[in-house]
Amino acid sequence: MISAMSTQDIIAAIRFDAAGLVPAIAQQHDTGEVLMVAWMNRDAVAETLASGRVCYFSRSRHALWRKGETSGQVQHLKELRIDCDGDTLLLLVDQEGVACHTGRRSCFFRAVRDGALVEIAQPLVSPETLYGEHNHG
Amino acid sequence: MISAMSTQDIIAAIRFDAAGLVPAIAQQHDTGEVLMVAWMNRDAVAETLASGRVCYFSRSRHALWRKGETSGQVQHLKELRIDCDGDTLLLLVDQEGVACHTGRRSCFFRAVRDGALVEIAQPLVSPETLYGEHNHG
Numbered sequence: 001m002i003s004a005m006s007t008q009d010i011i012a013a014i015r016f017d018a019a020g021l022v023p024a025i026a027q028q029h030d031t032g033e034v035l036m037v038a039w040m041n042r043d044a045v046a047e048t049l050a051s052g053r054v055c056y057f058s059r060s061r062h063a064l065w066r067k068g069e070t071s072g073q074v075q076h077l078k079e080l081r082i083d084c085d086g087d088t089l090l091l092l093v094d095q096e097g098v099a100c101h102t103g104r105r106s107c108f109f110r111a112v113r114d115g116a117l118v119e120i121a122q123p124l125v126s127p128e129t130l131y132g133e134h135n136h137g
Numbered sequence: 138m139i140s141a142m143s144t145q146d147i148i149a150a151i152r153f154d155a156a157g158l159v160p161a162i163a164q165q166h167d168t169g170e171v172l173m174v175a176w177m178n179r180d181a182v183a184e185t186l187a188s189g190r191v192c193y194f195s196r197s198r199h200a201l202w203r204k205g206e207t208s209g210q211v212q213h214l215k216e217l218r219i220d221c222d223g224d225t226l227l228l229l230v231d232q233e234g235v236a237c238h239t240g241r242r243s244c245f246f247r248a249v250r251d252g253a254l255v256e257i258a259q260p261l262v263s264p265e266t267l268y269g270e271h272n273h274g
Contacts, residue, residue, distance in 0.1 A: 006252035013247070013254055025162055025171060032169020034162060037225045049249065082254065083244040084237050088174045090245040100221050107220040108227040110150070112186065115143035117150055117219065 007046050014045065015086040021057060022089055026099060029078040029092040035099035036107040038065070040089065045080075052077050054093055071130040073097040103127050144183050151182065152223040158194060159226055163236060166215040166229040172236035173244040175202070177226065182217075189214050191230055208267040210234040240264050 016022050020042065026035045038056040040048070044064055047055040054075035058065035068074030075093040082089060100107040103123030111120045153159050157179065163172045175193040177185070181201055184192040191212035195202035205211030212230040219226060237244040240260030248257045 003252060010249055010254055023160060023174070025174070027169075027171060032164075034164055034171065034227055037160070037162070037220065080249045081245040081257075082247045083174065084239055084241075084246070085244075088244075090171055102221055104221075107222075107225075108218040109221070110219045112147055112217045115140060117147055120218075 007049050010049065010080075010082075011042055011045055013082055013086055014089070016042065017087070021059070022087060024056065024089040024091050026054065026075055026091045026093050026095070028095055030094075033106055034108055035075075035093070035095055035105070038067075045089075048077055048091075049080065054091055068096065071097075071101075073099065073130065075099070098124050098130075101127060101130070103130060144186050147186065147217075147219075148179055148182055150219055150223055151226070153179065154224070158196070159224060161193065161226040161228050163191065163212055163228045163230050163232070165232055167231075170243055171245055172212075172230070172232055172242070175204075182226075185214055185228075186217065191228055205233065208234075208238075210236065210267065212236070235261050235267075238264060238267070240267060 014022055021039045023037055024040045025037050027033065028035055039059055041057040044055045044057045054067045054077055056065040056067060074096045077091060077093055079092040080089060098105050103125045104121045105124060106121065109119055109121040110117050151159055158176045160174055161177045162174050164170065165172055176196055178194040181192045181194045191204045191214055193202040193204060211233045214228060214230055216229040217226060235242050240262040241258045242261060243258065246256055246258040247254050
């Protein structure tokens with residue numbers, strides 16, 4: 001929980017793109033696993049800092065995307081970091097369950113090994129269990 | 138070292154944006170530290186896979202950017218991963234020296250702590266030592 005004034009100062013240090021967005025990497029704070037990359041606008045950053053739960057901006061739905069709102073797979077913010085030129089965020093999070101809409105822990109489950117693209121992780125939960133009839137989130 | 142055919146298949150799995158670019162996260166393969174984020178085009182991905190040394194695309198210079206070419210701070214590719222929707226890459230690398238042009242190990246050296254943005258890492262080497270009179274890279 002931080003003050004509105006502090007939030008303004010922090011947001012002022014971020015270089016949002018022409019669409020008002022900045023990419024954010026979510027990394028599991030203790031294991032270092034890179035979980036996913038999504039986008040944030042000013043409101044998403046402000047809400048994330050205020051609530052301690054990660055909120056992105058969905059480019060497809062043009063709306064705030066409170067991670068886990070539908071799926072229950074919430075990301076608790078441990079620390080927000082900004083890179084040297086201010087145009088990328090690194091979110092250290094504690095991920096409940098899985099980050100990926102496919103039911104895998106991380107979205108980065110395809111790797112180039114021996115010259116071919118292979119899946120290196122299996123779903124831990126089915127998308128149907130996560131979302132039922134809903135869209136992902 | 139992988140074949141040209143394999144490289145084509147891998148590149149076909151990547152969703153480049155309208156400018157022909159995809160963001161790539163560089164992560165130190167053993168410690169899990171997120172080092173930097175930059176952009177790659179098709180040629181940068183192909184060269185990285187072929188050479189085993191990370192090559193980005195510089196949006197400011199509109200040219201391939203062989204990381205470490207000027208600074209000596211080379212990134213050796215350990216594994217390339219692609220996320221679920223193919224629009225972000227994760228590069229597991231072995232970073233020689235420092236990733237950030239400020240001389241810090243990681244570009245993500247500013248963190249929100251106690252409501253304020255603070256520097257959490259100091260330069261390990263001066264930019265002048267890294268680049269002399271040259272631009273960064």
